[in-house]
Structure formats: structure tokens, C-alpha cells
């Protein structure tokens with residue numbers, strides 16, 4: 001009786017223990033409604049900390065005045081965000097502390113606390129984990145796979161069709177610890193805020209492979225079942241060979257490629273290597289897509305079809321990619337969803353490499369001219385309308401060069417003629433039907449346009465700056481807006497040869513304002 005009185009007065013004096021700072025905070029114990037506070041004076045529901053046990057680290061004596069219970073709590077620190085403990089039975093206040101603590105054995109129930117508002121940590125998946133169907137459990141709801149997500153701190157669990165709520169779950173990882181060769185992960189689902197715990201092993205031989213051997217999933221939120229294998233759900237991991245890449249891409253596909261952007265000014269970039277296609281598409285911002293190659297579906301000398309997957313969301317989305325060789329500097333790329341045996345593609349790009357020299361000759365040599373009302377889709381001219389002259393292959397030294405020049409009246413000073421000229425090189429020229437010849441022309445070092453010429457009459461050319469030169473909707477040829485054959489090369493107009501000789505480097509834009517100078521001189525004379 002006296003001792004009990006003594007204890008109460010001790011707690012009134014607000015006794016205090018020195019608890020590891022990593023235990024202090026607000027915690028969640030699944031199954032309890034209220035969160036739990038642990039600090040140097042108290043542990044919610046357990047009472048006031050009377051003292052620590054000197055012989056054993058992390059064992060503390062708590063006294064709860066309401067229930068008149070003295071308990072020993074044994075903490076097992078696991079991670080900044082996960083704390084486990086075992087507790088003794090309720091003892092009388094005058095029972096001996098070391099006897100109380102000795103009553104905790106490895107069989108005593110282990111509770112797990114999760115830090116409230118924990119910061120997330122990376123999940124251990126760098127690829128998807130697919131689980132074998134367990135015959136014994138196939139009529140039960142169980143996970144089919146864990147998929148790694150775009151954000152490394154989340155993963156997605158997909159379930160078999162036996163589950164009542166047939167939806168996949170995305171979970172955030174927030175604690176990780178290991179015990180022997182067993183690794184434990186604690187996560188929380190985004191939607192239901194449900195704790196999901198699993199453990200896994202990796203054998204030493206398999207250390208390089210990032211797949212685990214076995215995965216144990218806790219059947220409830222308390223994660224208690226995890227610590228005894230019998231009470232957790234065993235998931236056998238399937239080899240990913242079926243899903244992973246074993247692709248040998250031909251040399252002609254590889255490297256860094258460009259394509260004309262949607263707005264015709266910016267360029268998109270593409271990187272193809274043995275394992276993946278990375279696209280950086282310039283819209284208002286740069287959007288990156290990463291497609292990992294899985295398997296070559298079809299391979300001919302100049303065409304290749306590949307099955308690929310992207311992890312833009314958590315679970316993979318499968319795509320079909322088709323690449324067609326046009327020259328060592330040009331390929332056609334088509335991408336579609338993996339449906340209908342890869343027969344339909346939805347996105348098309350003609351990719352080019354900004355080479356300084358080309359060994360593809362330009363087709364249909366000659367000089368082509370437009371009417372005065374010609375509107376170009378190319379962004380390089382100062383004129384919105386005017387006469388355009390295209391001179392193809394007129395320099396005998398270099399049959400892969402062409403030049404394109406525009407001449408128009410200055411909008412403010414009508415007497416002034418503005419002449420703009422660019423030199424381009426033909427990177428590749430090909431036909432996909434009997435009507436048109438398509439040529440990819442590089443100008444201004446890294447920009448490109450597509451030149452489309454009619455085959456039958458060989459009289460008209462027009463210029464397109466779409467992202468694909470092959471899959472482009474060709475309108476009926478508009479005479480108003482095309483360049484028509486006017487001369488063979490020898491009679492090419494004088495200003496073209498002037499501008500051609502004045503621009504030394506391939507692809508540079510020359511703006512010749514020679515009349516402007518003349519006008520300025522005239523003004524000076526009058527003043």
C-alpha cells in the first residue's frame with residue numbers, strides 16, 4: 001500500500017525517462033482509433049515512463065494510474081518511420097521491475113507502430129514482380145503483380161479476378177528494414193490509406209538480379225503476420241524473361257534523331273539504342289516518353305517492328321513500334337498501341353540526323369518557281385507571300401544540295417525587294433506509292449522540311465513541314481501553292497547563283513537586303 005502511494009507521487013512529480021529520440025513522435029497503431037504519442041514522459045495508453053532498465057537497452061517501465069498497471073515495454077527500432085514493441089502483462093505497482101521485463105519472451109505479441117505523416121522512401125522495385133498462380137489459393141483474392149511506378153516511391157498492386165473490389169491499388173513506401181536475409185517494406189495505399197506490409201528474400205547468387213525469390217504479404221494492416229511465415233501470404237515470383245528485353249536493334253536505327261515539331265519551329269529529339277526509345281516532344285513544355293523494347297516482332301532488311309512497353313503510369317502500357325530505313329540519315333517511325341497485332345499505328349514521325357554531308361542525291365534536278373501568291377509553311381522567310389525559287393541539284397559538285405530562295409516586296413517600303421535564301425541538303429529520297437517522290441531536306445544545320453514531288457508529270461513540287469514526310473495527308477496539288485518546273489539547271493536565275501556563292505556553309509540562311517542599301521544611299525543624297 002505504501003509503495004503504491006509512493007509510485008503515484010512519483011508520477012505526479014512527472015517522472016521522465018530518456019527515450020531514444022527516434023521513438024519520440026506521433027504514431028499510428030492499426031486497429032486503434034487514436035494516434036499514439038511517445039515522448040520522454042509518456043506512451044499513450046501505457047502510462048507514464050518510470051524508468052529505463054539499465055541492463056537491457058530499449059526496455060522501459062510504464063505505470064498507468066487509471067488501470068493501476070505496471071508494464072515493461074521492449075522497443076525494437078526498425079526505421080525512422082516504423083517502431084515495433086512487445087509488452088508484458090499488467091503487473092502490480094510493487095512488483096519487481098526486472099521480473100516484469102523478464103516476462104517478455106520472443107513469443108510475446110509484437111506490435112508495429114507507423115509514424116504519422118511519414119515521408120516516403122524509394123520502393124525496392126526496379127522492375128515488375130509477377131507472381132505465380134498458387135493452385136491451392138487460386139480461388140482466393142490475391143495479388144498478380146507488383147509494378148514499379150514512374151515515381152520511385154510508389155508501386156502498384158494488381159489483383160487477380162477473385163477480388164471483390166477488382167481495382168488495382170497504388171501504395172507509397174515509407175519504411176524499410178531487414179532482419180537476417182529478410183527485407184521488410186511498409187507501405188500505405190493512396191486511396192484507402194491502408195497499411196500494406198510485405199517481406200522478401202533474395203539469395204546471394206541472385207544478388208545481381210533485382211527479382212526476389214519469395215514475397216510474403218501481410219494479410220492485415222497490423223503487419224503482425226509477416227513475422228511468422230505461416231501467417232503471411234506466400235507469393236512465388238515468376239521469372240521476368242517473358243517480359244524483359246532481349247532485343248538486338250540493327251545499327252541503322254540507333255543514335256540521336258530529330259523530327260519537326262508540331263509548331264514547325266521547335267524540333268523533337270529521339271534517342272534509340274539497343275534497349276529503348278526515348279522521345280522528348282516539345283509542346284509548351286518538353287514531354288519525355290520512354291519505351292523499353294521487349295521483342296522484335298518482324299525484321300526485314302529495311303523494316304523492323306518491335307513490341308515495347310512504357311512505364312509512364314505504374315503498370316506497363318504496351319506499344320508497337322515500326323521503323324523504316326530511308327537512308328543512313330533518315331528513318332520513318334510509327335507508334336501505336338499493341339492491339340490488332342500491331343497493324344494500326346497512330347503517331348508518325350520522319351526522323352533525321354543533322355549530318356553535315358549527305359550521299360543521297362536530290363531527285364528531279366531543275367529549277368522550280370512559284371506564283372507571287374505562294375505561302376510557305378517554312379518559318380525562315382521574311383515574306384508572307386512572294387515568289388519562291390527552288391533550285392535542285394544545280395551545283396554539279398554536290399548533287400545532294402539544293403537552294404530555296406524567296407523574293408518579295410518589303411511590306412513598309414514597297415520599293416525594297418527582300419531576298420531570302422537557304423541552302424539545304426537532301427538526306428534521303430524515297431517513294432511509297434506511284435504518285436509521289438518524298439525527300440527529306442536539312443537546312444539551317446538542324447531544321448528540316450519535306451519536299452514532295454509528283455512522279456507522273458515531274459512538274460510540281462511542294463513543301464511540307466509536318467512531323468512525318470511519309471504519313472502526311474497530301475491534298476490535291478494546289479497549283480497556286482506549289483513550285484512548278486521552270487528551267488533546267490543551266491538557266492537558273494542570276495540571284496540564285498549570287499546567293500549560293502555568298503553563303504559558304506551548308507544550311508545557313510542568307511538575307512540579302514541589297515536594295516535597302518541602295519535606298520538608304522538615295523535618301524542620304526536627297527538630304
Ligand SMILES: *[C@@H]1O[C@H](CO)[C@@H](O)[C@H](O)[C@H]1NC(C)=O
Pocket residue numbers: 037039040041042
Ligand atoms: C509528452 O506529451 C504530453 C502529451 O502531449 C505532454 O503533456 C508532455 O509535456 C510531453 N512531455 C515532454 C517531455 O515533451
Ligand SMILES: *[C@@H]1O[C@H](CO)[C@@H](O)[C@H](O)[C@H]1NC(C)=O
Pocket residue numbers: 271273274275276278
Ligand atoms: C540506352 O539508353 C538509356 C538512356 O537513354 C540508358 O539508360 C541505357 O543504359 C542504354 N542502354 C544500352 C544498352 O546502351
Ligand SMILES: *[C@@H]1O[C@H](CO)[C@@H](O)[C@H](O)[C@H]1NC(C)=O
Pocket residue numbers: 327328359360
Ligand atoms: C553513305 O556514306 C556512308 C559512309 O560515309 C556509308 O556507310 C553509306 O552506306 C552511304 N550510303 C549510301 C546510300 O551510299
